[in-house]
Amino acid sequence: MDNSHKTTLSQLYPPIAYDVNGERFLMQCEVDGNAFDRLQSSAETLLQALHPQDSGTMLADWERLCGLKIDLxxxxxxxxxxxxxxxxxxxxxxxxxxxxLAEQIGYQIQIKEFSALQNDLPALGDVAQFNEVSSDHFIFIWRVTVLNGDDNIVYFRAGQSFAGDHLVEFGDPIIEDFFRDLKPAHTYCYFAYQQG
Structure with missing residues (x-):
């Protein structure tokens, strides 16, 4: 059974007033039916775009509306x-x-704030990445520890890694980018990954 709009249109006209089998009539029904088919397809695509996970090719519109850089x-x-x-x-x-916020996207995290007044400072290895930060500003540093970060740790492996590769690399750009975007502007946020 043909469910196209062409077939539906050709059945709407009264056969007494129109030659429903005529060549020009059927061509006009085909032209109009194709337009309605495209319109139907477009409407279905828009309906799917109501949710980002189902939006398909319209995901770029969601990203644009959310102010996100489209990274293909x-x-x-x-x-x-x-x-x-x-x-x-x-x-x-x-x-x-x-x-x-992290739990909503599947991350288990802990957040640690530091206090110079209580002599609670980041570890020396952590502080090394903040060379340009005055020790007075350590109260503005906080650490996000990703507890389920097993998949985000890559070790140097003989036969798989190359000269110049780090012995250990870790990081998750999804959570790191969002925390850096959403954190208060005057703070410094860094990440630690813990194997479960």
Whole structure:
């Protein structure tokens, strides 16, 4: 059974007033039917775009509306995660807010704030990456520890790694980019990854 609009249109006209088998009539029904078919397809695509995970080729529109850079080098699932994070990021500066934000995209994290007054400072190895930061500003440094970061740690392996590669590389650009975008502007945020 043909469900195209061409067939439907050709059956709408009364056969007494129109030659429903005529060549020109059928050509006109085909032209109009193709336009309605395209319109139907476009409407279905728009309906799917109501949710980022189902939006397909319209995901770039979600990214644009959320103020995200469209990065086609990332896979579809990562791009959807970034959009969902941005949509859920209504605002907040508390530790529970950031922990909840991470949980919504599948990360288990802990956040540590430091206090120079209590002599609670980052470890020396951590401080090394903040050479340009005055020790007075250590109170503005906080560490995000990703607890389920097993997949984000890559070790140097003989036969698989090359000269010049780091012995250990870790990081997750999805969570790191969003935390850097959403953190208070006067703070410094760094990441640690813990194997489960």
């Amino acid at each position: 080098s990332k896979n579809y699932q990562d791009r959807v995660k970034r959009v969902i994070i941005q949509l859920n990021a209504m605002g907040g500066l508390s530790i529970p807010y950031f922990i909840q």
